[in-house]
Amino acid sequence: MxxxxxxxxxxxxxxxxxxxxxxxxxxxxxxxxxxxxxxxxxxxxxxxxxxxxxxxxxxxxxxxxxxxxxxxxxxxxxxxxxxxxxxxxxxxxxxxxxxGGGVNVNGHVYKEYHLQDYSPWLKKRVKDPNYWRTIRSCLLGSNTCSKLASWTPLDYLQSDMSPIQSGCCKPPTSCNYAEMTTVPQDPDCYRWNNAAAYLCYGCDSCKAGVLENMRDxxxxxxxxxxxxxxxxxxxxxxxxxxxxxxxxxxxxxxYGENRMSKVRPRWDYYWWRWWRDHRDRLY
Structure with missing residues (x-):
């Protein structure tokens, strides 16, 4: 048995x-x-x-x-x-x-994410307009950014964020909107929009946040x-x-010792036997 x-x-x-x-x-x-x-x-x-x-x-x-x-x-x-x-x-x-992975921000708990830090295959995937359009609709439906609407400036200093919240719900921390500056800023600074339907959903930082979630x-x-x-x-x-x-x-x-398995002829056995019999008849 x-x-x-x-x-x-x-x-x-x-x-x-x-x-x-x-x-x-x-x-x-x-x-x-x-x-x-x-x-x-x-x-x-x-x-x-x-x-x-x-x-x-x-x-x-x-x-x-x-x-x-x-x-x-x-x-x-x-x-x-x-x-x-x-x-x-x-x-x-x-x-x-x-x-991949995030970068620490001085004076803040959360991290920020940059698209260039990820593998070329992932970047190509997330840059596809059709794919990103679907992801963007998903993000809008999840109300991820609405959770930050009631945050105070102190919350931004002391509270942590998910990669998607850090990349999609706010502009990069390095952005300077208070005064005119001649120093080149991150392109995401110009993609930012205060409207709830836009925010930073078109930013590379948002795509990087999605990739970080995907990576994890x-x-x-x-x-x-x-x-x-x-x-x-x-x-x-x-x-x-x-x-x-x-x-x-x-x-x-x-099963057991000295037991022989049943002999099963190969598929060509009968064909070869038929051919040998006919050959013997001819000669």
Whole structure:
């Protein structure tokens, strides 16, 4: 019964992931019907992840519990591709999000963020007008900047801000609006507008604040991906044992020493036998 242990483990693990894929797919479908702009970013990834997990789990469950070798073979193949894709995505995430971070502001608790400090791939992404238009609508709908409307000058000195609040809800601290100056100022100083619908949503500092949030979330996701990779590789190893057990069970012979597996002719056996018989008749 020991050789069945790997099949049982794979069966239970895939039953668990099969049930877990249902709320993932449901969440993606719910977001598809939602009119909130921000939720549309996660809609497609959730649906794709949900259906992939569903298919893999179903193939692994059938193959392990019913000794279907081809289902386990499909399961292991897709698992291998999934592990490779997740590994590539994790490495890419660490590389892309390594540059960045905020700059301390003298006399203030919060930090400010500069677009040039981030990776070229992220900058190209956030500079896309269509992409930024969607992000801007999301920021306006989140009322992030409205929380600062009641702040006093003392609050700006003693209170911290999120990257988006620092970049989108106020002009750069270095801006000088009190008097005329011939010293060149940050271009964001001229993009600033007091109107609630504009503020600094068109500033590079706002884009940098969004990238900082994205960078922080991506770092957390990359750490989670490493944990998931270890889990998937462990399941894949057990799945290989289950696949071997399923192939052996097809011979209808028990395990043990000095037992020979049932001989299964290759696909070309009968074709070669037919050709040899006809050749013998001719000669």
């Amino acid at each position: 020991y050789y069945r242990f790997s099949n049982t483990v794979i069966g239970f693990l895939n039953l668990f992931t099969l049930l877990a894929s249902i709320p993932i797919i449901g969440g993606g479908l719910w977001m598809a019907k939602s009119s909130t702009t921000c939720e549309s970013f996660l809609q497609t990834p959730l649906l794709v992840i949900g259906f992939i997990v569903l298919i893999i789990s179903l193939a692994g469950f059938i193959g392990a519990c019913f000794n279907v070798a081809w289902a386990l073979w499909l399961y292991l193949l897709v698992m291998l591709l999934l592990i490779g894709a997740l590994l590539s995505f994790t490495i890419f995430g660490f590389v892309v999000t390594s540059p 979330d991506w770092h957390k996701l990359s750490v989670l991906n490493v944990v998931v990779l270890v889990f998937l590789i462990s399941i894949y190893s057990i799945g290989c044992c289950a696949f071997r057990n399923s192939r052996r069970s097809e011979t209808d012979h028990p």
